Amino acid sequence: MNDPTVHPASLAIVGMACRFPGADTPEKFWANIEAGVDSVRPFTDEELDRWSGGAERPADPRYVNRHGVVDGVGDFDAGFFGYTSRDATMLNPEQRLFLECSWEALERAGYDPANVPGVVGVYGGAARNGYGNIVREHRFAGADEFAVNLANDPEHLCSRVAYKLGLTGPAVAVMSVCSTSLVAVHEAGLALLAGDCDTALAGGVSIQLPRRGYWFQENGVMSPEGRCRAFDAGAAGIVAGDGAGVVVLRRLADALDDGDPVLAVVRGSAVNNDGRRRPGFTAPSVQGQSxxxxxxxxxxxxxxxxxxxxEAHGTGTPVGDPIEISALTDAFGAADLPPGSIPIGSVKTNIGHTDTAAGAASLIKTVMMLRHRRIAPSLGFDAPNPEIDFAATPFAVATQSRPWESPGRPRRAGVSSFGIGGVNAHAVLEEAPERPGRGPVSTRPELFVLSARTPEALTTMAGNLLxxxxxxxxxxxxxxxxTLQTGRHAFGYRGHLVWPPAPGTQPRFHRSPAPAGDPTVAFLLPGQGSLRPGMTRQLYDEVPGFRAVLDECCELFRPVLGADLRELLYSADPGAAGEALERIEYAQPALFAIDYAIARTWTDQGVVPGAMIGHSLGELVAACLAGVLTLPDAVATIxxxxxxxxxxxxGAMLAVSLPDERVRELVDGETLGLAAINGPQQCVVAGTPERVAELAARLREQGVHSRPVAAGGAYHTPLMDPAVDKFRGHLAAVTLRPPSIPYVSTISGDWITDAQATDPDFWARQLSSPVLFEPALRTLLATTADGVLLETGPGQALSSMATLRPKESRRRALPSLGDVTKAGDEVGALLNTAGQLWQAGVPVDWRRRHPEQPVPRVTLPTYPFQRQTHLVFPPHEPAAAPRRDAAPEPPAAAPGPVRQRILLMFQQILGCDEQLDDPHFFEQGGDSLTAMQLTTLLDEAFGVAPPLETVFDAPTVSELSAIVERLTARPEPA
Incomplete structure (x- = not known):
């Protein structure tokens, strides 16, 4: 995109995710901020007891029990991210929250987190807390210092996200204390502008562990009342808070081109350091900030x-606040702005100082203000700090929620974040550009697809979407x-919903009873008899891919037929069109064109058949799809x-409800013949009108069900022998090629061979040979893996017949359009079938749904993690205190059977189910690192240290026990 209005340094924020006190989404975070909610609270007695080891809480008035608390910090969907219960418990809650927020931020940007196009970088930082020390105190089985450090040190934060999400761009841990997450945004922006990555995650996380209050010290940094009063006369320090915030950044031009949900624009940012221009290492500098x-x-x-x-850094300290206002005044001084014309605020008054996540909190708050075009209140401000003369500045603390007016120009905001040690960061944000109008909302139905790792998550996901x-x-x-089709990862449990629902009905969410597999698709291509006037008109009008292929076929048929098939198919006079389509010279070309266009509609969306069966005329469609005939040759042949x-x-045709052995006894092979075997007791007989009428009367007397088939000839019987020679002569001049897609021939009932596919005589004999659909289907079911049978024509005759063999196959048989005899929504039916295919695990290329117009992404509900608590607490807690998912004790040193002791090691290292008698190390979540820990335990317990390869070669308890017993066996005395 070469839009001259796009500033070259501009970046787009296209996704955000957060965990802040009282809020687990940006929307809830904004609702609290806009309403002026103070989310700082005391720790509960239960929280303090569990984290203090039962020690009594101090009664000293200097002890302040207040904190910006993020609830549920030990809760984590370990299986979702591929962690065992034991490894999840060792993993620092900060790392878990940042990983979850990274996934959610990408989903909220409309991207599948595991398959983001281009190169994706990660920039972020975490605070250090005491959780690693608690893990060490519990001495996890086989976990050495290296393993504990990997699970807890902030240096591994971004690399862990890159590993778990498969991101290949820079993964850089940023560590500048309080300004960490805004510096991360700056560094990510530089990487994007330099071309190091195409998308970047940036943010930070800070969780205080253990849970405890703090001691107020006179002239210290902490507030005596546990509140942050930024710029207020009563400001006396900070109160700490938990938090995690991640944003997704892209180059603005790319985001606009790709239809990303641009939430706000980062026009520019800068980072510096105060150097020696401050009185002390922890003190701020006016000059550096300015x-x-x-x-x-x-x-x-x-x-x-x-x-x-x-959005100021605004810590609420008596010294820091006046320095920040002085610096801002100096930076804005040349603009000669009226006093009080620029509102300022600090999110720390709502949630506390979230340390390494503070910059992300400020950024996300400001983005939400720009999106809602409102100035949010800053809390705890009654009278200005006496060291701040606001009347001599262009700034005023915003104390009430109000509209953000900005006539004639885009809304812009500054965001500051300053770190102890003098690392200063500032970013300039601008409201998102107006999205170009896309015209009226289409009434065409759409397909919403959802998937999850578990049935419970899928149910929650469907409810959240509705x-x-x-x-x-x-x-x-x-x-x-x-967004749902291309911006969500495809998991095993799947569901779909055609939207909007039919008038007067409730939305119906279809879900799979079992995880999706990797099925093959077999196309069932119908022959004559499934076509009606007006059918596929909605597809022609609303599905560009179908229309393009049908137009191609009809233009090729025009000189052959001397007529335009579209005028018959979609005629305003259905009566006349119906009469024309009953004539075989028009019916067969029309059916070929529709079968071929429907099949191509599927293949163009990635639904590629692994096999095919064509019924009568449908076999020529299969041959064309398989490349035996080019489309022009196929049209001429048809x-x-x-x-x-x-x-x-x-001639006449009669459907008879008898097995083919009985039917063969009823025909003479000359004036009456077997024309088709469609099912175990579904056959078609054809012959002269007189002989067919006689047979119908005889069957009626015998109580055998039969019905006439709408056809004007004795097709697929020896009565068609005179046509064979005429047809053979044409085929001899056509180039026939070996098929590129295997299919079962209904001429032979077996897989087509190259020799048959390229033999004109083989194709000519089709006119007088019975259609062996049921034997062909039996061959397909017997020689291919389970999959999906998809009828790629306008009816459901073949898919219905395919369901008559439920004992021989678990295959699903699906029609593309459903029952053609009923008026219905063809596009909705096609979408519903696409949803069923996807639910079964068939890959569908959703990106081809709207090839003519890229459709913007939108922010939608994210994955509903199925969390469980994975925490350890300081030892020596009271016995009555509940502990969920606490770390197991190390292996008992007492002697015992080798197998029982190794089983205990598996349970301790992997956290696997104690009911498993012979668990498999790697199926229970083990990896090379935990395998090393297992060998360490084996050495400690048995005095043998088998090589690491032993665990890979003998991964079950029984296999490994046998090896250890052999290694520890003493030699028999001589």
Whole structure:
């Protein structure tokens, strides 16, 4: 995109995720901020007891029990991210939260987190807490210092996300204390602008563990009342808070081109250090802060006068607040702005100081303000700090929620974050550009697909989506569909929903009873008898891919037939069209064109058949799809075939409910013949009208069910022998090629061979040979793996017949369009079938759904993690205190059977089910690292240290026990 209005340094924030006190989504976070909610609270007695080891809490008034608490910090969906229960318990809750937020942020940006296009980088930082020390105290079985460090040190934060999500860009841990997460945003932006990555995750996380209050010290940094009063006369320090925030960044031009949900624009950012220009290492500097703000304005190419709000660092310390206002005043001074014209605030007044996550909290708050075009209140401000003369500055603390007016120019905001040690960061944000209008909302139905790792998660996911749709009735269905189809990872348990539901009905969410597999698809291509006037008209009008292929076929048929098939198929006079389509010279070309167009509609969306069966005319469609015939040759062949058959004497056909052995006894092979075997007791007889009428009367007398088949000839019987020679002559001049897709021939009832496919005589004999559909289907079922049978024509005759053999196959048989005799929604039916295919595990290329117009992504509910508690607490807690998922004790040193002791090691290292008698090390989540830990335990317990390969070669308890017993066996005395 070469839009001159896009500033070259501009970045788009396209996704955000967070965990802050009282909020687990940006929307809830914004609702609390906009409503002026103070989310800082005391720890409960239960929390303090569990984390203090039962020690009494101090009664000293200097002890302050307040903190910005993120609840459920030990809860984690370990299986989702591939962790055993034991490894999840060792993993620092900060690392877990950052991993979850990274996944959610990408999903909220409309991208599958495990398959983001291009190169993705990760920039972020975590605070150090005491959880690693608690893990060490519990001495996890086989976990050495290296394993504990890997699970807890902040240096591994970003590499862990890159590993778990498969991201190949830079994974850089940022460590600048309080400014960490905004510095991470700056560094990620530089990487994007330099081309190091195409998408970047940036943010930070901080969780205080163990849970405890703090001691207030006079002249210290902590608040005596446990509240942050930024810029207020009563400000006396900070209160700490938990938090995690991650944003997804892309180059703005790329985001606009790709239809990303641009939440806000980062016009520019800057980072510097105070150096020695401050009285002490932990003290801030006016000059350093002022310079970083000026630098950010310069990078952004904006004037301070265009900034409508500043989200300040705002810690609420008596010294820091006046320095920050002085620095801002200096940076904005040249703009000559009126006093109080720029509102400022600090999110720390709502949630506390979240340390390494503080910059992300400020950024996300400001993005939400820009999106909602409102100035949010900053809490705890009654009177200004006496060291701040606001009347001499352009700033005023925002104390009430109000609309953010910005007539004639885009809304812009500054965001500051300053770290102990002098690392200063400032970013200039701008509201997202208006998305170009896309015209009226289409009434065409759309397919919403969902998937999850567990049935429970899928049920929750479906409920969350329906709730979202009810609360956001203005969401465009095509945007929701594209986001769900291409922006979510495909898990085993799947469901789909065609939206909108039919008038007067409730949304019906179809879900799979079992995880999706990897099935093959077999196309069932129908022959004559399934076509009606007006059928596929909706597909032609609303599905561009179908229309393009059908147009191609009809244009090729025009000189062959001297008519335009579209005028018959979609005629305004269905009566006349119906009469024309009853004539075989038009019916067969029309059916070929529709069968071929439907099949191509599927293949163009990635549904490629592994096998095919074509019924009568349908076999020529299969041959064309398999490359035996080119499309022009197939059209010429079908045209001649239809003309030859139209010139044959009149005949009749009768469907008979008898097995083919009985039917063969009823025909003479000359004037009455077996025309088709469609099922175990479904056959078709054809012959002269008189002989067919006689047979029908005889069967009626015998109580055998039969019915006439709408056809004007004795097709697929020896009565068609005169047509064979005419057809053979044409085929001899056509180039026939070996098939590129295997299919079962209904001429032979067996897999087509190259020799048959390229033999004109073989194809000519089709006219007089019975259609062996049931034997062909039996061959397919017997010689291919379980899969899906998909009828790629306008009816459901073949898919219905395929269901008559339930004992021989677990295959699902699906029609593309359903029952053609009923009026219905063809596009909805096609989408419903696509949903069923996807549920079964068939890959569908959703990106081809709208090839003519890229559809924007939207922010939708994210994966509902199925969390369980994975925590250890300081030892010596009271026996009555409940402990969920605590770490197991190390292996008992007492002697015992080798097998029993190794089983205990498996349970301790992997956290596997104690009911498993012979668990498999790797099936229970083990990897090379835990295998090393297992060999360490074996050495400690038995005095033998088998090589690591032993665990890979003997991964079960019984196999490994046999090896250990052999290694420890003493030699028999001589």
């Amino acid at each position: 310079e970083v703000v000026r630098a950010a304005h310069a990078v952004a190419g904006v004037s301070p006068a265009s900034i409508g709000y500043v 709730d979202h749709l009810s609360r956001h009735p203005g969401e465009r269905p095509d945007e929701v569909a594209r 045209g001649l075939r239809a003309a030859v058959l139209a010139g044959m004497p009149p």
